[in-house]
Amino acid sequence: MSGADRKGQWTPPRHLNCLALMGGATVDFREARFGEPVVEVTVAAFMGGVEILVPPGVRVESNGFAIMGGFAHFTQDAGPDAPVIKVNGFACMGAVEIKVRLPGETGSEARKRLRKEGQRRLEGG
Numbered sequence: 001m002s003g004a005d006r007k008g009q010w011t012p013p014r015h016l017n018c019l020a021l022m023g024g025a026t027v028d029f030r031e032a033r034f035g036e037p038v039v040e041v042t043v044a045a046f047m048g049g050v051e052i053l054v055p056p057g058v059r060v061e062s063n064g065f066a067i068m069g070g071f072a073h074f075t076q077d078a079g080p081d082a083p084v085i086k087v088n089g090f091a092c093m094g095a096v097e098i099k100v101r102l103p104g105e106t107g108s109e110a111r112k113r114l115r116k117e118g119q120r121r122l123e124g125g
Helices: 107-123
Strands: 003-006 015-021 024-028 038-046 049-054 059-067 070-073 084-092 095-100
Touching: 015 024, 015 049, 038 049, 038 095, 049 084, 059 070, 059 095, 070 084, 084 095, 095 107
Parallel strands: 003 024, 015 038, 024 049, 038 084, 049 095, 059 084, 070 095
Antiparallel strands: none
C-alpha cells in the first residue's frame, strides 16, 4: 500500500526483481547506464501496478501474463547491438505496463509526440 521508484542515473544489474503488492512501482531505464547487454526483470504485481519506462533504441522482450489484470507491452525498433531488457512475470488483479519515453518526457508529452509521429507517417513524411 505504498510505492517504490528506481529512476535517474543508475546501472541496472543483470537480474532485477520488482514486486508491487497493493501499491505501485516504477522502474525507469531512460537514464540507465547499461553495463550488461541483457537485463532480466522479473515482475510480480498483486492488486498493484508496475510501470517500466524504456528509452527509444532499447529492445524489450516480454513474456508475462495477467489474471484479472493487464500485462501490456508495445514494441519498438532497435538495432542489433541495442541493449535488451527481458521482462518476465505476471499481474494478478493488477497491471504491468512497459512504455517507451524519452528522458524527462511525461506521459502526456509522450502521447503528443507519438500522435505527431503517426500523423507524419500517414502523410508520407
